[in-house]
Amino acid sequence: MATDSKVRRAPSIRGRLVVYLLLPLVLLLVASIWTDHKTFVTPLYDAFDRALSHTAVAIAAHLERGDDGQLHLEKPEFGPLHPPSPGAESPPPDVLGDRDKPPERFVARNRPAVWRRLFPGARDSFLYRVSLPDGRTLVGDEGLPIAQGNSAIGDFSFSDATYRKLVLRIASYRTQVDGQPVIVSVGETVNRRSHAVRRLDTVIGLSDGIQLLLVLGLCLFGITVALRPINRLRERITQRQPQSLQPLPLEPVPSEVRPLVQSLNTLLVTVRDAAQAQQHFLTNAAHQLRTPLTGLKAQLEVLASETHDEAQQGRIARLHGSVDRLAHTASQLLALARAEPSTHSPGDFTTVQLEALIGTVADAMLDRAIARDIDLGAECVPAHVRGVHWLLHELLINLVDNAIRHTPDGGRITLRCGMHDRAPYLEVEDSGPGIPPAERERVRERFYSTAGREGQSSGLGLAIVEEIARGHRARFEILDALEGTGARMRVAFQPEMAKE
Secondary structure (H helix, E strand, O other), X not given: OOOHHHOOOOOOXXXXXXXXXXXXXXXXXXXXXXXXXXXXXXXXXXXXXHHHHHHHHHHHHOEEEOOOOOEEEOOOOOOOOOOOOOOOOOOOHHHHOOOOOXXXXXXXXXXXXXXXXXXXXXXXXXXXXXXXXXXXXXXXXOOOOOOOOOOOOOOEEEEEEEEOOEEEEEEEEEEEEOOEEEEEEEEEEOHHHHHHHHHHHHHHHHHHHHHHHHHHHHHHHHHHHHOHHHXXXXXXXXXXXXOOOOOOOOOOOOOOOHHHHHHHHHHHHHHHHHHHHHHHHHHHHHHHHHHHHHHHHHHHHHHHHHOOOHHHHHHHHHHHHHHHHHHHHHHHHHHHHHOOHHXXXXXXXXXXXXXXXXXXXXXXXXXXXXXXXXXEEEEEOOOEEEEOHHHHHHHHHHHHHHHHHHXXXXXXXXXXXXXXXXXXXXXXXXXXXOOOHHHOOHHHOOOOOOEEOOEEOOOOHHHHHHHHHHHOOOEEEEEEOOOOOOEEEEEEOOHHHHOX
């Protein structure tokens, strides 16, 4: 059988709401990032492709037919087609061809500013190729791929390719120069594109992530505010007196929790009715027993006065003792029924001075103590509690009665009250044989009796003390005597029970 420690604890409503909200929000975040990526990256790629196509158009514009009747591109005099910017990655040596062969350059001649505008400082490298439709290369890098697409004059086609270990974006422009069809292909490394996309994705991710955190924070705030009525209901139940079985009010309860509160109220009414029925039964039974027991005692006294036989007198004395114990048990049953926490309302609790209570009980039990030559004393420090006076009186009576029953003739019983750690307490100490630790829990049970000086006890005295202590939210402890043998019964109240 699984123990309580192994029982799986159900998650809280707050935790469930957070999980149910967090999962859709995370999915929404992923979908939003993907949508934003597609929305912004596609125009960004189009802008790069347009810039690449402009480069192809610019190269085509500088193609001219030479004196030999062939098409030529102006040769360099001032620098490379696209000088890499500081810190930019340069292509591997084999991309540029033979290391001993200088890269092909454009001639500036009368238009150097045009090339500077076409190729500003950047982190990408450019390759180009001017070829005929039959594949022959007129100028540029002969191995540069041509983007496949529409073959109409004036059209552009774009493709991705890997050339000499470089990832390139290729733009091919089909045009005519002096009636000669040519294909101008320009390849650009994708460093700028990748860098721009990474920055864009970072901005999108941060923006959507911050929005998710803000939405989640607002959800948590809303959940906290929405659960306040439930928290107030929990506090209201926690602060109720243990003996209170009154139904909970329904006015401030949210509609979602109202059926639960109504069911709880139904249970409280059922428990209250059952407790009252039990109390009424025990009260009536105890009262019904008292009348015939009183008559029986009277008849035994008459019989004892009319009988002079010593044997008969002994039997009558034993019957008289049994009747006394039966009457005592009936009185304790009545006290136990009246001690049920559910039978008292908060209005029954008043301020009880513990030192005055000890004085009253000591006076009531003094004759029994003197008859047994027991020293009944008190050590009182002023203290008070909120409680039901007659119940605390019954509690102390039962503690003293139990001490007298188990203290030998000539023994000692001390009643104490005071404050310990700002909490009031009552204490009864005797010089009897004490209670072994193994039995200190069992003696609290109803009808668990031990042999007393005056015969068998009913076993209800300490059960009544336990019940009354529980109704006052106090702790009933059975301890060893401070000096010598004996038992020390302590009732420690909660600190709040000392407040007015």
